[in-house]
Amino acid sequence: MLEQRIDTLVIGGGQAGLTMSHRLKQRGIDHLVLERGRIAERWRSERWDGLMFQFPNWSVRLPEFAFPHRDPDGFSATADIIAFIEDYAAFVAPPIRCGVEVLRLRRDAAGFLAEIAGGNIAARNVVIATGPYQRPLRPALLDEHPGLFQVHASSYKNPAQLPEGAVLVVGAGASGAQIAEELMRAGRRVFLSVGRHNRLPRRYRGRDLFWWLAEMGIDQTPIEQRGPSRLLPVISGAYGGHTVDFRRFAADGVTLLGRVAAAHEGVLEITPDLVTNIANGDAYYDTFLGIVDDFVTARGLDHPGDPLARRRLPDPPCLAAPLRAVDLGAERIGSVIWATGYGLDLNWIDIPLVDADGAPRHRHGVSDVPGLYFLGLQWLSKMKSSFLSGVGDDAAALADHIAARS
Incomplete structure (x- = not known):
């Protein structure tokens, strides 16, 4: 059953997905964000209580949105980063549906079909913004x-x-x-x-x-x-x-x-x-x-x-x-x-797009499958691609690419 048809579907409601929504809104591109849990879910459920962010407060920012702090050279607790991402979500006001997991993604004649519980969502473009820390090793x-x-x-x-x-x-x-x-x-x-x-x-x-x-x-x-x-x-x-x-x-x-x-x-x-x-x-x-x-x-x-x-x-x-x-x-x-790291989990994507090492084939987030993109991965285009302060540049470039396909 087709539940909805959208120009661009963003999968993932963390900082990458929210930033992608921000850039798409700036360009007037119709889109929807799906998040399997809550906004910034991995920050909430996959971090330990005493974790302190590794970036100094002065360096923490998202597009057009500064991180509030009293000590620029200090380091913030996870709860402060979650609150910051929540506030950014309120600032962006993305068209987002939480608690919706994409079970399968495949291609169809018009673009892509995302299978969710009880239906499907069709999209001309899809941005995978599920982050680099997907599968604990x-x-x-x-x-x-x-x-x-x-x-x-x-x-x-x-x-x-x-x-x-x-x-x-x-x-x-x-x-x-x-x-x-x-x-x-x-x-x-x-x-x-x-x-x-x-x-x-x-x-x-x-x-x-x-x-x-x-x-x-x-x-x-x-x-x-x-x-x-x-x-x-x-x-x-x-x-x-x-x-x-x-x-x-x-x-x-x-x-x-x-x-x-x-x-x-x-x-x-x-x-x-x-x-x-x-x-x-x-x-x-x-x-x-x-x-x-x-x-x-x-x-x-x-x-x-x-x-x-x-x-x-x-x-x-x-x-x-x-x-x-x-x-x-x-x-x-x-x-x-x-503390042995993470791997990607792309098994739910029913599209041939990974290399021999299991990494997605792309150039600066643009995959070799027309209309399919990645955002928020480490070294997506440059060293700072996965930094909070760096994801906005990649999102802007992908949004421009998507707009050019219209």
């Missing part, structure tokens, strides 16, 4: 281990959620690092599995990381110039915002481990890569400091040196002599938090 290494509490970072809420005992956090990206620190500060004994990572300073020479990225134009780097690394930076806005330093974590009581490779009868096999991973993270960090130093010198900027940023704590015992195995029972580890 969780290894099956410990699926057969009885009595062990396991949760992906997307479902972790707070330390009280976990049973007594030590906690193993697998993955030391931005989420894993902040969760490990929260647990350590809550008095838990923490083991942190550290894989390959790109560590960056929170602040350097008096400015926040994102100030330097913008000042040097790095956040405008086009996807065509992206390097081979697909790792996201390890940064934190927690506890006032500070540089993540794994040696400091260890000095405060966290046991660092290499990558968890296997598990046999409650004993974890640890890959001997911890020293290499830490060294590579340090090298990435030092390289960035050098880039900033060169920029300051070349431009003659008045930003005093920052020798403390290059000081390094001594290697802790867990780094000097890395563990090769961990007995969960002997260490009284009762919980595992999998």
Whole structure:
């Protein structure tokens, strides 16, 4: 049963979908936004209680809509970001239907047909704005281990959620690092599995990381110039915002481990890569400091040196002599938090549009299927594409493309 016919259908009611609606309204394009849950649903249900946004307040904005704050260099709690997105929705006043999940998307003679409960919606254009964090990735290494509490970072809420005992956090990206620190500060004994990572300073020479990225134009780097690394930076806005330093974590009581490779009868096999991973993270960090130093010198900027940023704590015992195995029972580890990232979930799209790696084929959000678009993905067109402050540029370009098809 055909329920509605629309020029452009936007799927997803987070910041990307709302921004897309804003740009379409500015161009007078008839459209509808569908959201499976509530506006900003993933911010509401897939974030932990103590999460602090990793971007400083001064950098948080959406098109024609500033983020209200009292401390420009501070970092905001998730509730404040949700309120900001809700206020932006009220500002945009999008034609949105919440609680409506698109079960299937396919092509038809006139464009596309979105199957929802009880009917279908036809559209000439479709924008997929469901974000980059769709499918939690969780290894099956410990699926057969009885009595062990396991949760992906997307479902972790707070330390009280976990049973007594030590906690193993697998993955030391931005989420894993902040969760490990929260647990350590809550008095838990923490083991942190550290894989390959790109560590960056929170602040350097008096400015926040994102100030330097913008000042040097790095956040405008086009996807065509992206390097081979697909790792996201390890940064934190927690506890006032500070540089993540794994040696400091260890000095405060966290046991660092290499990558968890296997598990046999409650004993974890640890890959001997911890020293290499830490060294590579340090090298990435030092390289960035050098880039900033060169920029300051070349431009003659008045930003005093920052020798403390290059000081390094001594290697802790867990780094000097890395563990090769961990007995969960002997260490009284009762919980595992999998901070192992996310993948895309495009199985509901009944249109051939992904490459051999399962990534959607597109150029700056314009897919090779006429009328089908993507918005809000990491590096959609440039580094800042998935930033709150960057999604508006991509949405404007897609709206122009859609208008040109009319």
